[in-house]
Structures are given as structure tokens and as C-alpha cells.
Amino acid sequence: MPRRVCSDLAMPSSSNFESSFYRKLGIASLALAAVLLLASAIAVNLGLSAIGSSRVNVNRTNAISRAVTDLQASVRAAETGQRGYLLTGQARYLAPYESARQRIPAELSQLSQLVREPTQAARVRAMKPILDAKLAELAETIALRSKSFQAALRIVRTDRGQALTERFEALANEFVETQQRLLANRVAEEERDTRLTTAAAAATGLLAFLSAVLGVYLILQQRSADALALYASDLERQVEERTAKLSDANRELDAFAYTISHDLRAPLRAMHGYADALLEDYQDVLPEEGRSFARSIAAAGLRMNALIEDILTYARMARDDVALRPTSLDLVVNRAQADLQTQAEGTAEITVKEPLGAVLAHPPALQQAVENLLSNAVKFMPPGSRAVIQVYSEHLEGRVRLWVEDNGIGIEPEHRARIFEPFERLHGMETYPGTGIGLAIVRRAAERMGGACGVEPRNAGGSRFWIELQAAEETTR
């Protein structure tokens, strides 16, 4: 079963990303931006036409003001002409009166055409009879003067003309005041329209921009989330593939190891079996050399068998999935000791300082490692000496270190690292037999169990080998 090793990868597992919710939101945002832009354009358009009509109003208002001012000027000009003539009796003083008299009706009619506002229009209508009466009065006084200064003066003294002028001026002033107020209103209106239009355009423009930015941001987020999800699922797929390949490789290794174990051993059995048979059945017939040859064949067979066993053990330890359990060091060491005693026939003295403690280990691997350490301790002795071995443990933080101390031949400093390599032997086969894989097995076993191993010199001669593993709370074995 492939192990899922990337389950703690920071994957965007939210369903929002998977259903591309953010992309849809982003598109909606962009659509909103477009709508806002359109609204902005419409608002600006409306605003501009409003401003346009305000402007027209303002222009008209200005024209009206000018028209009424002209009218007032004309009326005063007419009066000035009349007074001048009345005073001097000379016709040239009548010139302003004459031109004004002709202008006034036209100006009044133009004014009444311009004015729309009802009260103003009423005022303009009210002006007409007054101006008509005024012109009539002026004409009358001028006509009288040409005949008699006194007669004209008499009419002037009635103030009839003055009253008409005053009435006209009052109307005209009211009109002008109102007109100025209207102008102010219209100008304010125009300004307000301009401001509103600007504000609306700015606001919708800004909103459109923000929506657009948000939309783009959301879409990009979605993109990168999609890419990440794709990458993560791709990664997961790769991991699953590799894990499957690895377990395939492990299965192949197992099958291979099993085949090696069986098929290589068959000829070895034959070799060993025939050599033994030769020795047993033909002992009397064989000369000593012949017997020696037969013994050598048997011994070679045994060595080869041991080598195959060790290689297989070493190869099997390369596998990853080693489940660690709390394991009693005491039980492991006792069993290793028992196996060794049967082999060594009690030529070694092994002292175990109990309790050794419990570690997290793979029991078969630990057993193998301890047996190798112990058998080494017994084997590598100076000829004729008795092996005295001490086994004890040291408790460190969260770890337990098992020491195997011997009084053997020791290891020079320059070799201390080498000896844990496979096939590294420091001595010839004749002096100390062995496969050269024992310590490599110890090291690999230690590493597989999350620990370490090593060797130190012993002051009194010999070596102190150690293997260190994670401490366990309690023992189950």
C-alpha cells in the first residue's frame, strides 16, 4: 500500500478553489466594472447636456439683463433728448430722443421675446403701456415746445412724465433684481450640474477601476490556486508512483533474495555433503592429504554458506519499512548469549549488568546486531586467552546506549571507521575467520532503527563497541 507522504502539504483544499468560485466572482467583478463605466459614460452625457441647457439659460439670462439695461438706457436717452430740446429749443438736442424713440419698441419686443419666466414676463408686459404713455408724453412735450416753451413747461411741471419714468424705473429695477437673482440661480445651477457630473464620473470611474482591479486579482488568484492544485495533485501522483515502484522493487528484492537463498545453497549442500561423505566412507582409503582436501572442501562450503546468509541479512535490512516496537535489551542479550554459549562451548565469560532497559527496535534486526557484536567479542581474542566480556547500558536523553566491552585484540584508530563497511576485514581468514559483513550488518541495523553505533578503545586493551537506540517507555516482549 503506498504511503501518503504529502498529506501535510499546504494544499488549497477549500472547495471554493476547486469549483472556480473565485474565477466566477472575478468575472462578475469585471462585468460590474464594465457596467459602471457605462453608467459613468451615461452620467457624464446627461451631465453635459444638463450643463449645456444651464449654460443656455445663463446666456439667455445675461441677454435679458443686457436687453433691459439697453431699454433703460434708451428711455433715459429719450428723456435726455427731450430735456435738452425743452431747455434750448434747438433741434439737434432731439437726436438721442429720436433714435431712442425708434429703438424702444424694438428693444421692448426683443425683451418680451427673451423673457420666459412668468413674473418677469408680466413685468415686461406691464412696461409696455408705461413706455407707450411715456413716449406719448415726451412727444407731446416736444411738440408743444416747438410752439410754446411755457406750454411744454406746464406739462413737465405736472410730473406726469416723471411719474411714468419712476414707474418704469421701478419695474425695470424689480426686473433687474429678479433677473440677477435668476442669473445667480442659473449660474449656481450650472455649477452644481458641473460638480455633480464631475463627481458622478469620478465616483463611477473609481468604482469601475476598483472592480476591474478586484476582478483581475480574483482571476489571477484562481489561476495560481488551480496551478497549485494541479502541481500538488501531480506531485501526489508522482509520489504514489514512486512509492509503488519502491514497493515493487522491494518485492523483487525479496523474490531475488529468496531465490539466491535457495538456488545458491543447493550446490553448497552438495559440496558439503559429498565432502562429509568422502571423509566418513573413505577415511581408511584416503591418505592424510586426501582427507585434508575433503575437509577443506567442507570448510569452504560452510564459509560460503555463512557469506550468503550474511549478504542476505544485509540486503534485507536495506528496506525502508521497519516497524519499531518496545523491545527488552535484557531478553535480546540473554538470547544472544545462549546462542553463543552453545557455539563457543563456554570458552568465554560474559557478564551482563541488568537491567539494561528497553528500546524502540525491530526485534530480529536488534537480535542480529547484538549477536554479531557478542560473537565478535568472543572471536577476536589473542590466541590462548579467555574472552572476558562485559555488557552494560548507558541511559541518555531519550536514548539508550548498549556497550559490549571486550579484552580482545583491539582496533587501531585509523581502522575504526573502516570496520563498519561491508567486506572490510582487518585480518586474514586464517587468523580470524569471518565474512567481513558482521559489523556492516550492525551499522545498517542501527541506522534502520533510527540509531547509531561505534567503537571506542578500552584503556586496559580491547574494544568497547556500542549501539545506541531510542528509549522505549515500557517493554512488551
Added chain:
Amino acid sequence: MSEVPSMLIVEDNADDLNLLKRALKKAAVEVEYEVASDGDQALEALVAAVDRGQLPRVVLLDLKLPRRSGLEVLKWMRLNPALRRVPVVILTSSDTASDLTQAYDLGANSYLVKPVLPAALTAVVQQIDAYWLRLNAVA
């Protein structure tokens, strides 16, 4: 041996077979035996024996065989009413092989580690004799 015995040896490896024959001689096991060198041959021999009405006294069975494995032969034997009670001794190269456990589950009676030593062979032969005695006593 009291009766005219017969033994079926199922072994494909020539050297293992030679050494086994020598061990039989050394252990003074004077039996007539047949040799089958693969699983199919073993089944043929057993069928012929049943037809003859002459069951083998013991079957020495190697597990790693060409064409049909020793475990299959054993399974077939235990399903066959005539052969169900014939004792089977497994010939194995290692006494820790998982095949051995499987063979016991399928009804093997004993085992011998190759290369077979005469002493081990003698012990097994005694077990077989005892087995048949018990069986005949019950019958």
C-alpha cells in the same frame, strides 16, 4: 520393517538425492523406494500406487519442484481419501523456511533438513513405524 515397505521420494536435485540415498544406506533403512523428480511424476506414481492397492509407507517430499510444487502435491494427497493418512516427511534446506509452516498447516507430519544425516533419518523412520502401529491398532 515388518512388511514389504515402499517409499516414495520426491526430489528434483540429483545431489540431494544421492546424499539421501547414502544416508538411507548408512541408516540401514532397507526399503524399496521410487523416485519422482517433479510434482506431476509424484502424482502419477501415487495414483498408480493406489490402483495397485499398495500405498507407500511414507512420502519424502521436497517442496521446491519443477512443474508442480511440493505443497500442491501435499494438498492433493490430503484431499484424496485413499492417501489422506499416508505420512509425509518434508525435505527442507532450512528449518526456518516459511514453507515448512505452510506444509504443516496442509498436513505434513515431520521434516528432515538437507543434507539428510543418517541419525536424523533413523529417528524419522522410528516415528513412521510408531505411526503405522497406532493406525493399525485403531483399525
